Amino acid sequence: MTEPLFRRLALIGVGLIGSSIARLARRRGDIAGEIVATARTERTRATVERLGLADRVLADPGATVEGADCVILCTPVGAYADVAAAIAPHLAKDAILTDVGSTKQSVIRDVGPLVPEGVHFVPAHPVAGTEHSGPESGFAELFEGRYAILTPPPGTDEAAVERIAELWRRAGSMVEVMEPGHHDRVMAIVSHLPHLIAFTICGTADDLQDQSMKDVLRFAASGFRDFTRIAASDPVMWRDIFLNNREALLEMTQRFTEDMTAMARAVRWGDNAYIEDKIERGRRIRRSLIAIRQA
Ligand code: NAP
Numbered sequence: 001m002t003e004p005l006f007r008r009l010a011l012i013g014v015g016l017i018g019s020s021i022a023r024l025a026r027r028r029g030d031i032a033g034e035i036v037a038t039a040r041t042e043r044t045r046a047t048v049e050r051l052g053l054a055d056r057v058l059a060d061p062g063a064t065v066e067g068a069d070c071v072i073l074c075t076p077v078g079a080y081a082d083v084a085a086a087i088a089p090h091l092a093k094d095a096i097l098t099d100v101g102s103t104k105q106s107v108i109r110d111v112g113p114l115v116p117e118g119v120h121f122v123p124a125h126p127v128a129g130t131e132h133s134g135p136e137s138g139f140a141e142l143f144e145g146r147y148a149i150l151t152p153p154p155g156t157d158e159a160a161v162e163r164i165a166e167l168w169r170r171a172g173s174m175v176e177v178m179e180p181g182h183h184d185r186v187m188a189i190v191s192h193l194p195h196l197i198a199f200t201i202c203g204t205a206d207d208l209q210d211q212s213m214k215d216v217l218r219f220a221a222s223g224f225r226d227f228t229r230i231a232a233s234d235p236v237m238w239r240d241i242f243l244n245n246r247e248a249l250l251e252m253t254q255r256f257t258e259d260m261t262a263m264a265r266a267v268r269w270g271d272n273a274y275i276e277d278k279i280e281r282g283r284r285i286r287r288s289l290i291a292i293r294q295a
């Protein structure tokens with residue numbers, strides 16, 4: 001078998017993403033010689049032990065990263081500053097510090113200044129997920145055929161970037177290097193705004209249900225159901241994403257609100273051509289996603 005990419009991999013947080021990385025590393029055998037993990041609660045640590053997701057599970061994040069040549073932050077992005085402060089004094093020289101967070105400018109802002117001299121910081125985002133969370137929900141195939149976006153700050157050691165790229169290639173992902181601001185704008189429209197809409201529409205439906213429209217949930221299969229799947233996602237993780245990509249998300253929300261008002265106006269005035277054109281555009285986008293196998 002090929003030499004493992006990392007001698008000791010430290011996972012900070014073992015939820016959907018952390019546990020999927022652990023399962024992947026376990027299954028392949030060529031990613032990590034040893035996996036050490038930490039999670040905040042005793043419950044998650046016990047689950048990690050029971051599932052055999054790591055060789056060692058520790059309560060102390062600092063002790064977890066000691067001697068590791070790769071450390072991956074897998075907690076909600078709002079916890080990154082505290083987590084980075086806790087591990088920074090314990091990071092080994094020449095270690096690579098990376099992450100999986102869904103926002104990238106905030107991660108560079110919160111973690112970047114805490115990275116000690118001699119440690120290589122390679123922010124990353126696997127664009128793969130489900131609405132489930134926790135260590136039991138992960139699976140080794142999660143990243144297959146998906147993109148992994150790396151946003152290394154200028155001047156990052158190229159060998160370190162290449163090793164994180166190789167990690168994601170071994171996960172079956174397509175690797176892209178991107179400027180963090182661009183990443184955040186793209187994610188605002190393809191991921192963060194759709195989640196914001198899903199949470200909002202579920203709230204609207206729930207309000208109506210409370211106001212005696214009892215049939216709202218009974219007939220959910222008519223389109224609403226797809227929103228509820230997205231809306232089942234973890235509240236803390238999504239709160240953190242919204243607050244840490246505030247500017248781009250507000251810009252996309254504003255554009256969307258304008259477009260929705262235009263559509264509503266077309267409905268009010270019976271503008272057939274406008275309505276058909278918008279629906280046709282939606283169908284074209286769906287067809288092109290299927291064509292590039294991202295549907
Ligand atoms: P998750 O399943 O909810 O797991 C989160 C993990 O972080 C748990 O181990 C949790 O520990 C720990 N944690 C939570 N708050 C913490 C805090 N304040 N301090 C220390 N540890 C804390 O989350 P996930 O879905 O794996 O997401 C992890 C990261 O991946 C997030 O940054 C997210 O933006 C990113 N991401 C998610 C997806 C997705 O679809 N889910 C996709 C791509 C990237 P306990 O269980 O002990 O509380």
